[in-house]
Amino acid sequence: MATEQLFTADAYLREATARVLAHEERGVILDRTVLYARSGGQPGDSGALAWSGGEVAVPEAIKGEEGAIIHTLAPGAVPPPIGAEVTVTLDWARRHRHMRMHTTMHLLCSVLPGIYATGNQIGAEKSRLDFDLPEPPSKEWFGEKLNALIAGDHPVGASWITEAELDANPQLVRTLSVQPPRGAGRVRLVRIGTEAQQVDLQPCGGTHVRSTGEIGRVEVTKLESKGRQNRRIHFILAE
Template sequence: MTKPLYLDDAYVRQADARVEEITAEGGVVLDRSLFYPTGGGQPGDSGVLHWQGQTLPIATAVRNDQGNIVLVPSEPLALPPLGARVTQELDWDRRHRHMRVHTALHLLSVVMPFGVTGGAISASHGRLDFDMPDAPEDRAGLEDTMNSYIEMDARVGDGWITRAELDAAPELVKTMAVQPPRGGGDIRLVRIGEEDDWIDLQPCGGTHVARTGEIGTLRLGKIEKKGRMNRRVYLHLGG
C-alpha cells in the first residue's frame, strides 16, 4: 500500500518515489505519496511529477479500492513508465491553505460542541454541519474565542491509539456519519494544545498546520438551516 508521507510531515513539498502502477484510467500509483487523497471533506492535493526531463501536472489524488493513493493527471500527457523514479512536487500554497482551514474547523468544533454530521474544505473557507436545532446567538463571541486560540499559537500535534482505546473514550469522536481514520488497525489523533492541557483532541486523517498562529484571523460566515436538527456553519480565512 502507498506510504502516506503527508502523515509523517505535512510540510514536505518535494520527494522522490517509484511508480508502482498505472491504472486503467490513467492514474499513477507511487510507492510513497506526498499527495493527500480526497477524504474527510478535504480535497486531494494537486502538483506535478518530474522524471527524465518530463513533467506531468496532477489535478488531484484519490484512494482506490485497494487503499492505494492514485494521482490523477490534469492533462492527457505521457505517463511515467512502471518502475520509473519520479520527483513529486506539491502545489504548496493550495495545500497550506487546506491545512489552515482544516485546523480552523477543529477550532470551530470546539466553540460549537455539537455532533458533526458533515463538512467540506476549500482553499479559502470551510464548513461544518452540526446536529443542533437552533443557530447560535453570540456569533461575535464564537469568532472571538476562535481567534483567541489562534493568538495563543497553540501547538498542533498527532499520535496514535488502538481501536480498544478509542472504544473506551467515545467522547473523542465528534463526527456522527464518518468512521475515524484507521491505519494498521490504529487510529490517528490530532491534538491542539499540550498533552496535559489540550484545546481539542479528536481522530483525524487530514493535514494540519503545526501551530494555530499559522491559521491567521478567522471570520465566521453564514449559518444555514439544513433540516430540523441541522445547521451548516461556514468559516473563512482572513487572507
Template sequence: MDALFREDAYARSCVATVTAVDERGIRLDRTVFYPTGGGQPGDSGTLRFDGLEVRIRDTVKGDGGPDDVIHVPEDGQELPATGTAVEAVIDWDRRYRHMRMHTALHLLCAVVPGSVTGGQIGADKSRLDFNVPAESLDKDAIAEAVNRLIAADTPVGTQWITDEEMAAKPELVRTMSVKPPTGSGRVRLLSVEGVDLQPCGGTHVAHTGEIGGIEVTKIENKGKQNRRVIIALKD
C-alpha cells in the first residue's frame, strides 16, 4: 500500500483501487487517509465509486505492518467490491486541525523540559504528559513561549535516518510511551527547524505560522512528577 499521507500531508484525495474488503473494513492500494497512531486520530472521509459514496468513520492500522491501512466504514452502507476504482477523499477540515495541533505539540515538547510520558491529539483540544515537578510549569509562560515559536513561522519538514542511526541517537526520542517504528530499515523524523527533531509518523503543517496560536487551558497533576498540559487552538 502506498501511504501518500507520509509524503504529502496536504493531499486531500487520491484515486485508488480496492484490494480487500472484510469485517474490519476496506483496504486500498494507495491512500491519503492517516490511520490512528502516535496519539493522532485516524482520518474520516468518503470513498466515491460508480455514483455511490461510502462514508468512512475511522482509519486504523491492520496487522500487516505500518503500510497496512484499513478504512472503517459507517454501518449499513453498500461497500465497493475488490478491484473497484474509488476516489478517496478525507475530511480536510478535521485533518487540518489535527495537523495544526500535532505541530503545536512538537513546539510544546520543545518548550517544556523533561520526557513525555503520553499524549493525545484532538481537533478541539490536545495534551502532552511530562515527567516534571509541578512547580516547574507555568501555564501563561508556556503559552507565551509556544506562541513565539508559532509567530516565527519556522519551516517544518521530514527527514529519514536508518535504524542503525536511530539506535545510535537515543536522545532523539522524547516520548517514553511510544517507541519509534523500526524494522523497516529507516525511521521518519519530524523537524521544526532549529526547534525540535524527533521520530514521528504523523501529519503536520509546513510552517509553524499555520497553527495560528494556542492557549494552555489547564495543567493537571497526574502523579508524583507527571503533569498533563492541555492546549487548544485559539480559533
C-alpha cells in the first residue's frame, strides 16, 4: 500500500488530489501526497485534507509500512471516508524553511570534504549538523564559507543511480547516522552545482531549493563539543 511521493519529482508542488486507501491508528493513508514524511532528520510536513463534506488538519506526515505515508490526525478528528477523493494541501511556508535548511546542510558538508556527518536535525527555526571533527574552524569561518556558496546561486538538482552503483562508490555517502533510502533498486542523488563545477553530490531523499540563492543568508550561531571528536554546528536562517 505504497504512497506515491509527489514531492520527490517536484518539491514545489503545494497541493494535489488523492484517494483515501486506508485508515490507520495514527491517521490516513492516501494513494499519493505532496507531504514529505519525517525521515533523515527532516520533520514531516504539515497540511490539511479536504473532501466533499469535510476538512481536517494534518499535524505531520510520517512513514508507515511498505512505503505508505501516514497523514496523522489530531485526537478525535474525523477522517475522510475510505475511497473518498481528497485535496491534500501543504503548509508551504514551513516546508520551504525546511528546504532552505536542508540545502544549507549539504553546503556544510561541501566545506568539510572528507569529513563525515554524524547526526543532524532540521527545524523551521534552527538546525544543527554534527561532524566527526576534532578541531573545527570558527563559527565565523563556517558562516563566511556558507554565505559565499549561497551568494553563488548554484543550481540544485537530482538524478538517480542504482543501488549497485552506490555500493561501488561508497564515498558518495557523507553521513554515518543516516543512510540513503534503499529497497527500490535505485538511489536519488542531489547535486549542488554543475557536473563541470560541482559543489556537492550525495544521496538524499529530502526536499531542497532549486538554487542556493533561494536560501538567503544564514548565521552559524554556535559550535558545541559533543564528545572527543564530535562537533555540533548550529545555524539559523538570517533572512
